[in-house]
Amino acid sequence: MSHNLQLAITAFGEPDTLKLQQTEIPEPTTDQVLVNVAYAGVNPVDAKTRAGLGWGAEKIKDSLPWVPGFDAAGTVVNAVGQYQAGDRVAGRIVEGGGYGQYLCANLDALSRIPESVSFQHAASLPVAGLTALQALELADLKAGESVLILAGAGGVGHIAIQLAKTMGATVYASCSDANLEFVSQLGAKALDYRASALDAQVTDIDVLIDLMGGDAGEAALACVKQGGRVITVPTITADRIIAAAKAKGIEAQGMLVKPNPVQMDALLAKVAAGELHVEIAKTYPLEHGVQAHIDIQSGRTRGKILLEMPQ
Known part of the structure; x- marks a missing residue:
């Protein structure tokens, strides 16, 4: 055999x-x-x-x-x-x-x-690559817009940063202090999520790519402008993030990579x-x-x- x-x-x-x-x-x-x-x-x-x-x-x-x-x-x-x-x-x-x-x-x-x-x-x-690409496309990210990517140093996040840059967006990404240089080298403005709340570091974001969900994903909604768009990837907390976004006048949707x-x-x-x-x-x-x-x-x-x- x-x-x-x-x-x-x-x-x-x-x-x-x-x-x-x-x-x-x-x-x-x-x-x-x-x-x-x-x-x-x-x-x-x-x-x-x-x-x-x-x-x-x-x-x-x-x-x-x-x-x-x-x-x-x-x-x-x-x-x-x-x-x-x-x-x-x-x-x-x-x-x-x-x-x-x-x-x-x-x-x-x-x-x-x-x-x-x-x-x-x-x-x-x-x-990771398909999730990053499909999330950005689902968000309809356009040149000149700003995007915040949570967990920017991770498997999906580090690819999403690079793809968003090629789309002509201004990219912000959350990460730990240990990954600030790595994320910056990819072309994003790196935000240390441990240093202060993300909404104290950036606001009026057009698009949020939520790769964390849960408390972190919900807190990041404060960075998004009225009428902004959110794609939340973790399926376990998608309903929670979508409901919280709706209450703030923000369009949010979940996704499954195909x-x-x-x-x-x-x-x-x-x-x-x-x-x-x-x-x-x-x-x-x-x-x-x-x-x-x-x-x-x-x-x-x-x-x-x-x-x-x-x-």
Whole structure:
């Protein structure tokens, strides 16, 4: 039997509920490719799902053990459609499964990785890059407007800063003191959220990209001008933020990132051209996925955390 080493959520709870398991290599359907995964991204939604929170947990509660991982980059094993064996691909895998050596992916979920882009950088883009781009587009950010991005040093935030700059916006981003220089180098006016309330540092913002939700997301509404727009990404507190915004005369909406190969192609092209920097905080071997989850749920990581699959 051919083995597929995976890291699975065995029960809802703390990071140590993640356990290694051996399964057979999956068989792709006629409209799927088998991908030998090189790297998978670790995202906050992974940790929330493992903890039993949010839409992800509700979806998989009767399917445990379940293998997370919505970001994946690797090599095509079987020739199907436009892909040949050996092609380097990355994509947003809606069904999960990135925390494993092999997964089956729909043809329309994948993008080819340019030669000059590493597997690591490609694996960092499907969730974080698409979330950043889709949030800014949903907000209808225009050149000359101001935007405040919460958690500017994080996986989504550091990409959103750069994309907002290319759109011609004036960008502000919240971060800790340790990340002020990093966020500034990306092109944003860095705001130390520990130094003082954000609304004491900036007001009359046109657009708020809320990547934190909860108390932080609600407090940041005070920075937004009347008639401003808010996109709140954490689904767990979206209803709360939307209601609080409405009470202030601010338009707010939540979002769920969607697979979009055209947008992925564009993001990969920007990385290849040196127009988009992807920060990788740390790469763990699959066997150390528990530590990766401890890190990601701390909310203090800079850029992306990845898992490397054994080959």
